[in-house]
Amino acid sequence: MDKAVSPMFSYVVAFIVAVVVLSAAIISIYQFHTLSSPSTTNTTTSSGPTKITLPVISSNKTVVISLVALSSASTFNLNGTSFGQMTIYVPAGYNLEIKFTNQESLQHNLILVMNNTATPNAADLASDGKILLYVGTTSSAYTLQGLSSGQTAVGVYGPIAPGTYWLACGISGHAESGMWVNLVASQNVTTPYAVE
Numbered sequence: 001m002d003k004a005v006s007p008m009f010s011y012v013v014a015f016i017v018a019v020v021v022l023s024a025a026i027i028s029i030y031q032f033h034t035l036s037s038p039s040t041t042n043t044t045t046s047s048g049p050t051k052i053t054l055p056v057i058s059s060n061k062t063v064v065i066s067l068v069a070l071s072s073a074s075t076f077n078l079n080g081t082s083f084g085q086m087t088i089y090v091p092a093g094y095n096l097e098i099k100f101t102n103q104e105s106l107q108h109n110l111i112l113v114m115n116n117t118a119t120p121n122a123a124d125l126a127s128d129g130k131i132l133l134y135v136g137t138t139s140s141a142y143t144l145q146g147l148s149s150g151q152t153a154v155g156v157y158g159p160i161a162p163g164t165y166w167l168a169c170g171i172s173g174h175a176e177s178g179m180w181v182n183l184v185a186s187q188n189v190t191t192p193y194a195v196e
C-alpha cells in the first residue's frame, strides 16, 4: 500500500513550519533588542539639587563662601562644579568673605563679577560685566595670573547690592571653559545657601 502524501499536504506542512520558524526568529530578535536596549525607566540616579547652607558671621553680617579648584574634578571647576551648575544665594546688603583655594597644578584665581550676560563669553570678563573683587590675583594681572597649587587667598566685598553675579576664574578662557558659579544677592534671601 503506497500511502503517498499529497503534494498539497506537503506544501501546507512546509508553509506552517516556515511560519513557526519565522515567528520564533522574530520573537527572539525582538527580545534581544528589548533586553539590550537601554531602559528608559528607572535610570534616574539624580536625587535633585543639593542645598548647602552657608556660614554667616552675624556680628558683621558676613557670608563666608569657600570655593576650591579641585584636582579631582575637571580642570575648570569650582567645588567640582562647572558652567554655572552652582548658584549661591546671599541676602542683599551682606558682606562676602570669599576664600579660594587652588589644588590644581594650573594657576587659577577668583573674581567677583556683576555680570551683564548670562554666561561668560569673553576672554576678559571685564567685557561681560563689572569686576568688583580680585581674589588670588590683582586688577592688572587677573587675565594671566592666579594662585599656584596648594595656595589659598581670601577677599572681602560688601555690602553687596541686589543683583546677579559670577564668581569666576579671571584667567583668559578659564570661565568660558566652565570655571564659574552664579551668585544672586536678593532682599528675599534671609539665610545664605548654595544650590548645585
Ligand SMILES: [Cu+2]
Binding pocket: 107, 108, 109, 146, 169, 170, 171, 174, 175, 179
Ligand atoms: Cu582658572
